[in-house]
Amino acid sequence: MTDITKPLPGQERYVAPLDETPLQTVDTVDESAPASSMWADAWRTLRKNPLFIISGILILFIIFVALFPGVFTKNDPNYCNLDNSLEPAAAGHPFGFDLQGCDVYARVVYGTRTSLSVGILTTLIVVAVGTLVGAIAGFFGGWVDAVLSRIVDIFMAIPMLLGAIVVLQMFRTITSIWKVVLVLALFGWVSTARIARGAVLSSKNLEFNTASTALGSTPTRNLFRHILPNSVSPIIVIATTSLGSYIVSEATLSFLGIGLPTTTVSWGGDISKAQSILRTDPMVLFYPSVALAITVLAFIMMGDAVKDALDPKSRTA
């Protein structure tokens, strides 16, 4: 019936000239595009992200300062002379002196190593323990998951700072930075465990695991060859971001006077000592604070950039 009626004006039969839209073969592989794995893609995204470039340069610089503080100052951070108390900046002492007469610049430079060590060591432990527990809970499920998840809930319910203070109070005599590292890890592993569990759970349900099983793979092989590699990105993201927050926590504990011993050069401790002279000499407090803030900012920015690059939502294709 439709083919008898004449088409309405403007709807007559139209065939585009062939040269306008040349016909392409069905479903060809674009061989010209460069090959890219997930990591190569992430790297390409990262390279273009100014956030990554800035934070990357900052972090490299901070690591360099931590490794070779001697390059930046010839002064001994522990050499304090009360004669110099609160002296303003002078040649070779760009930030001046604190109440005890120590060189503020030298202390800021040497404090970098403390903060960075605590941050990196805590992160390593947290990632190891958190991933292990999270992966076990997510992979085995059932009662194992139920028990581990309740344990995670219990640790989650205790505010980190409060818990850390309670524990640290018991070990006031120990002076090693491992004390702070272990205590931060004790209350920090849970959030990573939660993330790892979620990541393992979601990649466990992906079809390629079923496909692999049908090819003859075993569950354990699937865990190590498919599930864990696919759960890595969210763990990297949380590790980068929390590294910054561990540095803040260490500084906070040192500030409260129960973190690192006063003999260790640390930004938190210096800020704590400087608070009594806040009204008269705020700059003594200012320098370590800025150093601390820049370090933390660098890691948080890095975490953001890595998240943008690895976020599964932005990787839909």
Added chain:
Amino acid sequence: MTQETTQETKIEDKLEDLQHQEGPLLEVKDLQVDFTTDEGHAVHAVRDSSFSVYPGQWVAIVGESGSGKSTSAMACLGLLPGTGKVVGGSIKLNGTEISHYTQKQFVSVRGSKMGLVPQDPMSNLNPVWRIGTQVKESLVANNMDVSHEKRSDLAKALANADIEIKSEGDETFLGSKELPELIEAAEQALVTIGVTGDDLDKHMAYFRGEWVPGSETRWRVADDLIKAGVKDDDAWYIAKKYVTGSTMEDRIAGLLDEAGLPDAATRARQYPHEFSGGMRQRALIAIGLACRPELLIADEPTSALDVTVQKKILDHLQDLTNSLGTAVLFITHDLGLAAERAQHIVVMYKGQVVESGPSLEVLQHPQHPYTKRLVAAAPSLASQRIVSVEERGADATALMEHKVNEDSLEHADTVIDVEHLTKEFKLPRRKELFKAVDDVSFQVKRGTTLAIVGESGSGKSTVANMVLKLLEPTSGTVTYNGQDISAFKGKTLLDFRRHVQPVFQNPYGSLDPMYSIYRSIEEPLRIHGIGDKKSRAARVRELLDMVELPETVMQRYPNELSGGQRQRIAIARAMALNPDVIVCDEAVSALDVLVQDQVLHLLNDLQAKNGLSYLFITHDLAVVRQIADDVVVMQHGRLVEHGTTDEVFLHPQQQYTKDLLDAIPGGKLELGLDL
């Protein structure tokens, strides 16, 4: 009968006259849409495309994914996603240029002049608002009068009712409050004129069904009464007295009812997650038509649904738009659907219109090479089983006769034997077990293809998983080469896995994104400890060649490949161990027609070359015709029908199979006559 036909032609002539008189409702000329990439490059998504829609007409835009068909339609609504922008050409609605409209100006035409029925029913309703509220938003946004019907001039002109609508008041809607009284009065009136017994019941049942508050108008009530024998004056008296206008809630329920949602008043108070996909799509149709737009843009409105549901919904939509005089711009990838539903068709390819014209003419006599290719690849009832390359080359006469591997069917031995297979699942928070598969038996013969067809929830994938021993049956057995697979463990299981391989539905999910293509195809060889590094590399090359992919893809990762290419990789991986049986679980369902056709041909060639047996799970009967020798039809976990492909297609025994066959879009149309 003849009278009706003449009346129909009369309406059609009238419609055509009106269409000539009024000119196109929507006119798109040389439309250009660009997207900007992150790097600032412009991507031309639509180039120099022109098409038009006349009042009351169904126009289909067909094309593959990425052809620009949805983009063109969204440009008309001013709803281009992301960086999309109209950079050239014109879009005229009722002669008014709208392509340069600001978002504020678009608000005034959306909903009231142009409605949208979007593609994915799962994501297009806001999960936090009740269905009724989401319909209401549309009515409120356009200040719709909920107590009176708004009909287009076209619908009025076309109305074939003998009743003349005398005044505004005659278009008043029936309210739910007055309904019981109206029913009572109607019964009284019928009794008065002497209708009793079965006749009375029949009339009353009809009234109860038709008189939906918020949808039925005064004049229709009067009309119904008059047709039942009530005198004109009495009928109008009753209608005037009891049909006095509907509330917002009535109108919402009425709209949902019109879209084919049963028990609409209750449903309106529910949330989207309580609805099935088909019900959500009906709600979206109600929303799209709520303000009686002159043009409805339907973007693949039923692609996500089962065929039988699709047919019901489209039938309903067609009735509804016809009676309202609404024009429909219908976007689809399905040629059959376009041929069946639309008067005018627009074929798009790579952002351009390559061919357009009356739909049957275009699809039966395609002229542009792309359209020809598309029509040739489209599976339909009329298509035949694909013939493999070798057979094509070897014997041209055999090609003519070849339909089903009948010889092989009769003589071949059984590879997979499924006996009384049953699988029960425990549902959360429910006591009784859910029978996903209920007593299913069939055999797969060596070198042939058995297809299991069914809609979602039929249990077909569960069967596939049990055959693959990824799931243990509750009862019943699966035997492979005469051995019960439930006994396989360790070495025997590994051996079974080596011979029975899967290809899964989702080409995006079944390949590990972290694995290069080389590693993915090599994985089965590694697992089974076959060959050394060098021989495995050689085998991977061989396999890639087998699935017609260049060697360079080895270093690539799944995310760089298209769906069809990934599926070919999955096939190569399945072929790596030289299996006997491949279980394809909806292996081509997610692919565009041309790509689907290509993969089906590949599967078929592999079967001919290697003597493979396929267990082919699909919801698409048209595909079955192309690939299968035997067919099993499943519904609600049960086996409904089992026979050779020809038997099932030509002489279906069961009503369900007939319904399925009927629901294939354009199934009865012969397309591509000159090919």
Added chain:
Amino acid sequence: MGKYLLRRILQMIPVVLGTTLLVYALVFALPGDPVKAMFGDKPVNEAVAAQIRAEYNLDKPFIVQYFLFLKNALSLNFGETFAGQPVISEIGRAFPVTIKLALMAFCFEAIFGCVFGVISGLKKGKWYDSVILIVSLLLISVPTFVTGFLGQYLLGVKWRILPVTAGSNPGFLDLLMPAMVLGSVSMAYIIRLARSEVSSNIAQDYVRTARAKGMTNTSVTFRHILRNSMIPVVTYLGQDLGALMGGAMITEQIFNIHGVGFLTYQSILKGEANMVVSVVTLLTLVFVVCNLLVDMLYAALDPRIRYA
């Protein structure tokens, strides 16, 4: 809804028991003798020490101690401080101050966090979006005590707008700066959360459908984008209310506010184990109850949870 709530409450019980046990164990099972601490520098009188041990049940096995503690805690009997004050009355003095501080901080972070986050999310890429983002990054990076000192120095010492410290019985103005300092980090997180939620919701299909209905931009924004973005933001806010009370320690220390954090810190320094356990237990309870409230709110906001 009722069933859902019941399930959540039942799940809460092991968490509360586990958490209190953990805290109790940390304080009492670790090295250091609380009784000796009471004597300070004086020589330990063994007879008195034994009497005290009996009074605090310290002579009994650890797990019995814990259950006795729980039993007493249920009747709000937390024992006495070294100075002989009932612990509960000390806590009763400190809690209202902290609640006031936490609520003020909560309002501050909720209002400013949501407003800036939503503006930022709706106008992604505009200059003020960048400014808001950078400020929130800075707030997250700078430790609370540094923000505190900065506030004290600028607002209190230099410009003299607000009082530098609060003292023992603080009023609204005294607590204004501490509340802002306390809420600043969470505010930054809320800004980021709201921003990403809003910007991802804008791209949702149902938002496009709403626009296609002919709804104005304002009503689409409020009814669809903001309504749906609120769900995770409200969840975060609820959990944060509990965390604010526990996290007030630094702020209370800097501004000399005699609240729970101050009390806890002083008790830890003095070795008042009883007080520490009691306060931490109570704070944990507050935290868990807040989480329960969040779950209820979550269910109220998201019908998918309610009927699950």
